[in-house]
Amino acid sequence: MWPHTHAYMCMCVGMLCGFGAVCERNSTDPSKGECVCKKLDCPSLVAPVCGSDTSTYSNECELEKAQCNTQRRIKVQRKGPCCKYSLTCDHKTSCLWKLIMCELSHTE
Numbered sequence: 001m002w003p004h005t006h007a008y009m010c011m012c013v014g015m016l017c018g019f020g021a022v023c024e025r026n027s028t029d030p031s032k033g034e035c036v037c038k039k040l041d042c043p044s045l046v047a048p049v050c051g052s053d054t055s056t057y058s059n060e061c062e063l064e065k066a067q068c069n070t071q072r073r074i075k076v077q078r079k080g081p082c083c084k085y086s087l088t089c090d091h092k093t094s095c096l097w098k099l100i101m102c103e104l105s106h107t108e
Helices: 006-012 060-070 092-104
Strands: 021-025 033-037 049-051 076-079
Touching: 006 021, 033 060, 049 060
Parallel strands: none
Antiparallel strands: 021 033, 049 076
């Protein structure tokens, strides 16, 4: 039998759940729906990626999970960790050197 009863459909009308989330009955108020992220388990594979939110994720699955939980788009900016370099340097050349070294460490 189709699991979406009329009551279920009513509480989810107008709910826009994106990024892998689905509308389900709210656990504290059954008359309302809520967006729930279903993808909870990611592989323990360590293949870091840098997200457009400047956070480093252990793999793309973890990035997708964060995207679902925050309900906002997070794109893979690069494979590898995000560059964390300081732009408060004494000389322009040292800042530029830090940026170049960070970029070079993440090229394939």
